[in-house]
Amino acid sequence: DIQMTQSPSSLSASVGDRVTITCRASQGISNYLAWFQQKPGKAPKSLIYAASTLQSGVPSRFSGSGSGTDFTLTISSLQPEDFATYYCQQYNSYPITFGQGTRLDIK
Amino acid sequence: QVQLVESGGGVVQPGRSLRLSCAPSGFTFGGYGMHWVRQAPGKGLEWVAVIWYDGSNKYYADSVEGRFTISRDNSKNTLSLQMNSLRAEDTAVYYCARDIASGSVDYWGQGTLVTVSS
Secondary structure, X not given: OOOEEEEOOEEEEXXXXXXXXXXXXXXXXXXXXXXXXXXXXXXXXXXXXXXXXXXXXXXXXXXXXXXXXXXXXXXXXXXXXXXXXXXXXXXXXXXXXXXXXXXXXXX | OOEEEXXXXXXXXXXXXXXXXXXXXXXXXXXXXXXXXXXXXXXXXXXXXXEOOOOOOEEEOOOOOOOEEEEEEOOOOEEEEEEOOOOHHHOEEEEEEEEOOOOOEEEEOOOEEEEEOO
């Protein structure tokens, strides 16, 4: 199985900050990488697929990059509604696997 | 608009069975693969299973292989997850989600809670 490792596991930041979350795959996954946002008690929300393609309706302050084993999610200017937990997911091969999550808190 | 509504969760004893359903609306169900993803209390997301748009292929997480069965009825617009031999570690919120890119998903349901406890 492909292991997905996110860093950091938690992060404190302020409104307006630029934030980057990293996701590393245990083996190459081309660009078969997605990012999700989840708020407490809510279903996940899909943000990005194919490493860098924004889902419909996702604000442009979110961006993704990477290929192979190393990927990043960047939020260019944090908004109050962005404080949540973020997960990466690989879908290069089954079983599909998620990273452990990165909790983004208000500083 | 696209909606996915899960049902069938509840409290069940270890070793027993439960069947979850997902009711899609707002899109042509038969044109999309579908996934089940779960989340244990306070834990991260865990992929459970996928079924292709026509039911021709199914894949499972190792943790549920041989105990869970994903199925669909495109004529009735229904996705199901039959869960047998349930264990305490199967306790989780179960989400159904629509596939858009051979593994990635776009829309998620609100989830249904399954609690396995004696």
